[in-house]
Amino acid sequence: MPTYDSFCRAPLVAPVYVALPDTSVHVEGTLDALFQQALQTVDLAALSPLDAVLATKLGGYTDLPPMPNLKAAQAYLPEKPRSFLDAVRAGLMIAATSKDKNAMLEVLDAMRALTDALPSIQEMALLPVGADALRVASELYRRTGQRFLLTLMERLRSQLPDVSGMFHSFPFLKPFVPEAVAEDAMDEASQYFRRMRLLGTGRIAADSLAITAELALYSGSARDASASKAGVAALQRYHGMPQGAFSADPYLAGRDPAQATELEAMCAFVETLCDLLQTGGDLTAADRLELILENALPRA
Numbered sequence: 001m002p003t004y005d006s007f008c009r010a011p012l013v014a015p016v017y018v019a020l021p022d023t024s025v026h027v028e029g030t031l032d033a034l035f036q037q038a039l040q041t042v043d044l045a046a047l048s049p050l051d052a053v054l055a056t057k058l059g060g061y062t063d064l065p066p067m068p069n070l071k072a073a074q075a076y077l078p079e080k081p082r083s084f085l086d087a088v089r090a091g092l093m094i095a096a097t098s099k100d101k102n103a104m105l106e107v108l109d110a111m112r113a114l115t116d117a118l119p120s121i122q123e124m125a126l127l128p129v130g131a132d133a134l135r136v137a138s139e140l141y142r143r144t145g146q147r148f149l150l151t152l153m154e155r156l157r158s159q160l161p162d163v164s165g166m167f168h169s170f171p172f173l174k175p176f177v178p179e180a181v182a183e184d185a186m187d188e189a190s191q192y193f194r195r196m197r198l199l200g201t202g203r204i205a206a207d208s209l210a211i212t213a214e215l216a217l218y219s220g221s222a223r224d225a226s227a228s229k230a231g232v233a234a235l236q237r238y239h240g241m242p243q244g245a246f247s248a249d250p251y252l253a254g255r256d257p258a259q260a261t262e263l264e265a266m267c268a269f270v271e272t273l274c275d276l277l278q279t280g281g282d283l284t285a286a287d288r289l290e291l292i293l294e295n296a297l298p299r300a
Helices: 029-040 049-059 070-076 081-098 101-120 123-144 148-159 163-168 188-199 202-219 222-239 263-280 283-299
Strands: none
Touching (some): 070 081, 123 263, 148 202, 202 263
C-alpha cells in the first residue's frame, strides 16, 4: 500500500486517513460473520474478476486471482463502462497487492483508453460509474503521479452532473415519484427528468456522495468538501431509516420505516461512508457504518 507521503502528491488534497495494508487488518465479530456469510453464498469459480479479488481479501486467502485482460476489456468502451471499470478496479487491487509493476502499467494503459473514450460516453451511462472512475483515477495518481490522470479527473468533473450543487440545494424533500418520459426524447426537460430519475435512486444517491468526496480531494473546493456532509444530513432528514441507511424502494421514499431499502443501495452507501471517513475524517460516518453493519446488513 502507498505510504502517507505518496498520498500527499500535489495537487490532490491529502486524505485524513490512509488505507491500511491487508496484512494489518484483522476482522472479527459481526463483520467477520458477515464476510463468512457472504462468501458462503457465492460460487467462487463463477465470480467476476473484481468479485474474485474482493473474495480473496475478505477470506484472507494467500493466492490472488489472475490479472484480468485489461486490453480486451477496452473493447467495452464506450458502450459498457461498468464492465470496463470493474475489470480495471480488479486489476488495480491485484497490481497494488502484488506490487507488480507490469500489472500497474496495464492498469494505466486501460485508464488512458478511458480518457480517450470519455467524450463518447453519455451522461446517463457515465453517472452510475462516476464514483468508481474517480476512485481509480485518484488512487492511481497518488501511486504513479501520471499527469493524464488529472486530465481524466477534470473531464469526469465536467461531464458528470453537478451533484455537489444538488446536495447543497437538495431537491428530494418528499417521497420521490419519477416522471414518465420517453427514453429517446432529447429536449431539455426530458433530459432533466431522466437525470433526476437516476439521482433519486438509492445507489446513485450514495455514489453521488462519493463523487463529491473524490472531487473535493481533486478541486480543494470548500463547496465540494461540504457537499457530502450536507447530502448525508439531507438524506437522513428526509429519507432516513432507523438502521442508519436511507429508504430506496427503489426510489427515495421518505422516512416511513416500513419502506424497504435495496441491498445494492445499502452496499453502495457503506462504500461511500468509507470514502467520506477517509477523505474528510468525519467520525459520524464511522457511527453510521456501525449502525448499518450491526442492524441492517445482517437482515438483508
